[in-house]
Amino acid sequence: MSMEETPVRLNRSPGPTYREILDTDRVKPPRHFYEEKPFYDGSDSIPVERYISREFHELEKRHMWRTTWQMACREEHIPEVGDTFVYEICDMSFLVVRSAPDEIRAYWNFCRHRGRQLLTQSTWTPVLRCPFHSFTWNLDGSLAYVPTEWDFPHVDCDELGLLSVGVGRWGGFVFINPSPGGETLEEYMGEMIEHSAPWHFETRFVEAHVAKIFEANWKIVEEAFMESFHVAATHPQQMVRLGDVNTQYDCYGNFSRALHPSGVPSPLLKWTPTEQEMLDNMLDIREGEDAIIVLPEGETLRSFAAIVGRDQLRPAIGDEADTVSDAELIDAMEYTLLPNFHPWAAFQRAVYRFTPYGDDHERSVMEVMLISPFSGERPKPAERILLGPDESWTKPGVLGITGRILDQDSTNIAAVQRGLRSAPPAGLEVTLYQESRIRHFHKWLMDRIDAGRQRDRTSS
Numbered sequence: 001m002s003m004e005e006t007p008v009r010l011n012r013s014p015g016p017t018y019r020e021i022l023d024t025d026r027v028k029p030p031r032h033f034y035e036e037k038p039f040y041d042g043s044d045s046i047p048v049e050r051y052i053s054r055e056f057h058e059l060e061k062r063h064m065w066r067t068t069w070q071m072a073c074r075e076e077h078i079p080e081v082g083d084t085f086v087y088e089i090c091d092m093s094f095l096v097v098r099s100a101p102d103e104i105r106a107y108w109n110f111c112r113h114r115g116r117q118l119l120t121q122s123t124w125t126p127v128l129r130c131p132f133h134s135f136t137w138n139l140d141g142s143l144a145y146v147p148t149e150w151d152f153p154h155v156d157c158d159e160l161g162l163l164s165v166g167v168g169r170w171g172g173f174v175f176i177n178p179s180p181g182g183e184t185l186e187e188y189m190g191e192m193i194e195h196s197a198p199w200h201f202e203t204r205f206v207e208a209h210v211a212k213i214f215e216a217n218w219k220i221v222e223e224a225f226m227e228s229f230h231v232a233a234t235h236p237q238q239m240v241r242l243g244d245v246n247t248q249y250d251c252y253g254n255f256s257r258a259l260h261p262s263g264v265p266s267p268l269l270k271w272t273p274t275e276q277e278m279l280d281n282m283l284d285i286r287e288g289e290d291a292i293i294v295l296p297e298g299e300t301l302r303s304f305a306a307i308v309g310r311d312q313l314r315p316a317i318g319d320e321a322d323t324v325s326d327a328e329l330i331d332a333m334e335y336t337l338l339p340n341f342h343p344w345a346a347f348q349r350a351v352y353r354f355t356p357y358g359d360d361h362e363r364s365v366m367e368v369m370l371i372s373p374f375s376g377e378r379p380k381p382a383e384r385i386l387l388g389p390d391e392s393w394t395k396p397g398v399l400g401i402t403g404r405i406l407d408q409d410s411t412n413i414a415a416v417q418r419g420l421r422s423a424p425p426a427g428l429e430v431t432l433y434q435e436s437r438i439r440h441f442h443k444w445l446m447d448r449i450d451a452g453r454q455r456d457r458t459s460s
């Protein structure tokens with residue numbers, strides 16, 4: 001069975017579906033918003049070992065991280081020829097180099113003489129010179145200088161270029177793949193390119209960049225952001241105006257998405273808020289306070305928020321704002337390009353990335369970039385701020401309300417790892433629909449690991 005066939009009708013929450021909510025909107029979204037791609041591949045539990053075992057981490061490294069497209073940096077991190085970004089994943093290190101004004105190359109960060117890392121931090125450099133014995137390569141990876149060449153009569157210098165890896169560029173992001181095997185980034189992303197084209201991520205800059213260390217496997221952190229089933233327990237304040245369990249989850253080849261409807265209450269609430277009460281909740285109006293904005297006659301929160309959103313967009317894109325759909329202006333929609341890249345859709349600015357912390361399978365780093373539009377000269381990207389496991393996302397003061405919501409999410413993560421570590425030998429029973437993106441992620445991961453093991457068996 002292919003990953004995209006669904007042999008059963010998965011149960012869905014009471015309340016309107018996302019498509020029914022779209023039907024009430026004035027400006028309708030692009031066609032793909034009406035597309036449903038539910039994922040079903042059985043109801044197996046998820047083995048706990050995938051989060052706590054060192055052996056599984058080694059399999060991920062060998063059969064997944066070494067063979068998959070992954071976001072390394074933004075193009076604006078390396079604007080000038082010679083700018084070099086050190087990208088590290090687990091115990092692997094790569095150099096992403098602006099080798100010509102419109103050319104980016106990437107290499108294993110490895111001297112072909114004695115193996116020293118050529119660079120240990122991102123910098124500008126005219127050539128890539130090893131600090132150990134001065135072996136030197138040009139930015140295009142060709143060998144430029146061999147010290148005491150007379151002593152290397154056994155080596156063909158033309159063959160001693162840096163070992164390159166695959167590079168792909170999309171939306172202002174630079175991706176690498178240590179062994180792409182002939183598959184381009186475009187082929188890998190598939191329909192996600194068409195979905196995201198109107199949002200022009202390439203015209204933005206990194207306005208804020210905050211990272212935080214978690215005491216948990218990287219997949220635990222990532223999976224906490226792949227469903228909105230947790231909203232009622234973890235972010236109960238959002239239930240008044242977020243159709244948490246009405247979220248639509250779609251799984252494609254190498255990516256998945258969640259479309260979370262805003263401006264409708266959670267079906268789990270015991271009361272039905274009015275449109276004005278939903279707006280007051282959105283604006284954080286408390287008991288006894290007057291409304292800041294009274295909804296105009298005949299407007300719902302959805303329709304009104306779309307009007308406001310369009311007006312905010314007008315200075316940047318002019319009358320084109322009139323064609324932007326209500327859904328793109330007000331709904332929370334996020335994509336996951338597997339394994340670990342989460343851009344929020346449309347005009348939301350957040351992009352998440354989840355990686356192991358160094359080569360540690362029980363610690364990880366979650367990064368949040370806010371990518372924002374700009375006018376005039378491209379501003380420099382924000383420096384990354386790294387927070388410890390006990391520090392609040394609000395500490396740097398650059399993430400706004402998102403920092404407070406991320407703090408709510410963060411309360412669960414390390415406790416999940418501790419629970420798993422102490423677990424009896426039992427699998428995790430996750431939902432069929434609401435956590436289908438997690439099931440799809442695990443299927444994707446296991447397909448890669450199984451294929452890699454098969455390759456190892458046939459080659460040995």
Ligand SMILES: [Fe+2]
Pocket residue numbers: 224230231234235409
């Ligand atoms: Fe959350």
